[in-house]
Amino acid sequence: MSYNDGALVHVDDVEKIFHRGSEDIHVLSKLKLAVPAGEFLALMGPSGSGKSTLLNLIGGLDRPTKGTVSIAGERVDQLSDRALAAWRARHIGFVFQLYNLLPVLTAERNVELPLLLTHLSKAERQKHVETALAVVGLSHRAKHFPRTLSGGEQQRVGIARAIVSDPTLLLCDEPTGDLDRKAGDEILNLLQALNREHKKTIVMVTHDPHASARAARTVYLNKGQLTTEKPE
Numbered sequence: 543m544s545y546n547d548g549a550l551v552h553v554d555d556v557e558k559i560f561h562r563g564s565e566d567i568h569v570l571s572k573l574k575l576a577v578p579a580g581e582f583l584a585l586m587g588p589s590g591s592g593k594s595t596l597l598n599l600i601g602g603l604d605r606p607t608k609g610t611v612s613i614a615g616e617r618v619d620q621l622s623d624r625a626l627a628a629w630r631a632r633h634i635g636f637v638f639q640l641y642n643l644l645p646v647l648t649a650e651r652n653v654e655l656p657l658l659l660t661h662l663s664k665a666e667r668q669k670h671v672e673t674a675l676a677v678v679g680l681s682h683r684a685k686h687f688p689r690t691l692s693g694g695e696q697q698r699v700g701i702a703r704a705i706v707s708d709p710t711l712l713l714c715d716e717p718t719g720d721l722d723r724k725a726g727d728e729i730l731n732l733l734q735a736l737n738r739e740h741k742k743t744i745v746m747v748t749h750d751p752h753a754s755a756r757a758a759r760t761v762y763l764n765k766g767q768l769t770t771e772k773p774e
Contacts, residue, residue: 550711550743551577551600556609558595569595571766572609582737582744584754586772587763593747594715596763600745601634601713602626614710631659635704639716641696643688643703650675650684653702660707674702677740678732694725701732705742712736714746718753730756 553575560567569592577583587593598604599611602618611619613633621629635656643652650671657667675681678698688696697717704712714733718726734756736742746757754760761768 549576550579550581550614551575551745552610552612553596553600554610554612556596556599556606556611558592558599558604559607568766570599570606573766573768575761575768577743577745579743580737580741581759582734582757583746584757584760585745585747585763586749586751586754586760589749591763592766593763597713597715597745597747600711601636602630628659631656631707633710635707635709635712637697637700637704637712637714637717639719641688641693641700641720643696643699645688648685648687649680649691649699649702652688652699653706656703656707670706671702674706675699677705677736678702692725693721694728697721697725697729698732701729701736705736705740710743712742712744714744716747716749718748718750723752726750726753 553573556570556573557568558570560569573596575596585593585596595604599606600613602621605619610617616629618626618629653671653674654667657670662670672681672684675684678701680695680698680702683691683695688699691699717733718729721729730753733744733746737744746753748754761770762772
C-alpha cells in the first residue's frame, strides 16, 4: 500500500503481543486498516479487544510487535523515540475520555501546552490558542480553570488542545464516555464539524452505537481482527 492510494493511515499485517510473566497475550493479529484522508472512522469492539491499543499504535504511543504503521507515507514504527516524539507533536491530536487537563492552568494555558514543543513565539502561540478555542466555541471561557467548567466544556478544551497545532490526524479515545447524552451530542457535533468543515481525519474509539453513528464508517475489532460486521 502507498500514500498515493488516497489513504492517510495504513496499518498492515500488524501484530501486538503483550507479555505478562511467562504468558504471551496476543491482542492484534495480522490486522490491516486503511483510513482515507478526510474520513471520520469509528472503531468499536468489546472491552479488551484492543481498540485503544490500535489507536496507540496509529498515534505512535506504542510500537507493533510485527507489521507496519504508516501515516501520510511515513513509517511511524521505524522512527526513533526522539523522532517519534517530534512526529507526534506535528501530526497527532489526542482526545481522551477523562480530558487530562492540568487543574492549575486556565483553559487557554491547557490548550497552549502542545505548542510549547514548537518554535512559535509567545504571540504566535496565543493566536493559535485563540483560534482553537473559537473553533470549539469557548473563547469566553479562556481564562477559566478546569474546576469551573462543566464536563462538556472540559472536553471542548481537550479538543481545542488537540487541534491547536493543526494536526494531520485526530485520535479520540471514548471522547463522550464520561459525559451525559446532551454534552456527548455537543462533542459529537463538534467532531463532525471538524471533519466536514475543517477536513480533519478522525479515528474514534467508542463503545456507544449512538456515537459511532456520527462517523462516516464503522469497523469492529474482535479477536484481534477488524470486520465491518458487528460481532454477535
